[in-house]
Amino acid sequence: MGKGGRIACIITPYLLTIATLICIIIVGLGCTKASSSTLSNLYFLRIDLSNLTNGTDTTSEIENLLEEFGITSVNASEVEDLVQQLASNEADSLVKEFYDIGLWGYCDGDIRDGDFETTHCSKPKSEFYFDPLSVWGLDNSTAVKDELPSDYNKDMKIYKAVSKWMFIAYIIAFILTIVELLVGFFAICSRWGSCVTTLFAFAALIFTAAASITATVLFVVFRSTLGNTLKAYGIKLSLGKNMFATTWLAVAFSLAATFFWVFSVCCCSGRSPYNHKNRNRGLIAEKAPYTYEPIGATGALPPQQHHTSYPPPPNNSYPMTHQPQHASPYEPFRHS
Template sequence: MFGRKKKTNDVASDETLSDGPHPENLSKAQVKRATRTRKTFALMTSFFLLISIIFLILVEIGCTYNRAVLRDIYFLNLDLSHIIPASVPNAVLINTIAQTVGLHDFYRVGLWGFCEGYLNQGVTDCTKPQTLYWFNPVQILLNQLLSGASIALPTQITDVLDLVRVVSHWMFGLFLSGACLVFLMIFLTPLSVYSRWLAFFVSIFTFLAALLITVASVIATVMFIIFQNRAANAGSDINIEASIGTEMFVFMWIASAFAILAWLIQMGLCCCCASRRDVKRGKKMGSKKAYDGHVPDMSEKPKRRFGRKKT
């Protein structure tokens, strides 16, 4: 009796296990449906990186050409329209004081160059894009002064030129490298659907992209705010007004924020949401909707051995 009962229980157990599909026998459609949540987050990561690269492109092309949108995207606007103090006789009768000595009224600084113009005309010209560009107001002003004219810039501005040159080179390299890496990761992040190891390697490069962009944004913010403050504290001998470009700073920080969000999601995929490799090997089940109500038996994990499989 005991033997027969045991045999009956074994048969019943086998029938119970056969009700649900084994992880190794799942179809491709079932595996894809089981990992749909992971795919959604992977595509969300790509979408966030796409938003980041769009704003990075705007940062890159700001002040490169004299066009409607590009000329209004700048890091710093240097206003020289009242460079001669009002204490000078008849200074108030001059419409634009800077033009009397051969200068433009304002200069707008971008990543690849600068634009210049007059208050009554707007931007008139932009320099040719230059690799590793850095804004040197002393050289620009000296090159544009009329013959015999001279302007002594305050030491608050000239003292920081060496620092501006070095920091500008770093900022240029970081922004360009970050943009290239973000563009590449847009197409690589969907690979994290297949396994957590792929998600881990993708998250490393996503982190590097977010780090490059964020560090470049911090450098730009600190450098141009310092430049603005130095111009404001230049003294009463010369009137130079400097203002930060709101659009440029908003664009670069939006790019940084979305790159960081993409990295955080990618880090979450390293441990959360079943990958296709997990579902095939029975490590994780994924979405139950993929099994048509028959939950697979995860207790018997497939044994991987060298040589022939024992039956």
């Protein structure tokens, strides 16, 4: 198998690596452009504030919600006061009906006839995490902070730290995947190139999987814990299926690419069977030309009987090892 076979052997992992890179790029592009419905629908978590901004829940309804979810850190009056502040004319210009959280930033907009229409996306920021009070301009309001659940600040600190690690993991996975593609060119030449590429592919797989696992665990836990508390305020949390499908597709492509890179190390050497260095392999050494030996010496044919002046032996035949050297001028010979 020559260079053509070598190229055919690595084309599969190379295409899978490209697919991994595309998925990681799509994850990074989520919630970065309001005018694109495709990119605006790529989010990890959606925060629906439509009930909160309308302020439709009464005190009795809030009490029922607090009792339903077992929330004891706040009472109905505190929740109602916070909802009124957020739904007031002063806050209404800042608080939107929904927020979508992405890797680099967030998008917000309004809900019209049941459709989520994105109107604005924040500028991309490294190590981004969504701070609702900062986004709403209420981070300096002590009255609002006092009326939030006691676990709110603790949960936000954990969310901030994990979001930072998730962002770093995605960036490292992106860089390693690019390096994997660049080093993959050298895999055409030899198995050593495949071996080095496999190392980068394995590292890219680790960070891609780590980022996807972190994102999944973070927002699932965020929705299940803090989401129950926020339901008392009329806030609903939901996960973005498109974003999680994309990030886990990146993991699947990266895993498949790593497997085939390992396969290219074990097979498809790329060495031509017609290489001049291998031409003399497997050949049997032959005797020099013009070298002959009597056929009778090997027992291939029985010794021919000739009339000679020598007295015949008792058994009328000559032993193979004592046959006369010149029994006949026409003694048959064979080429070695």
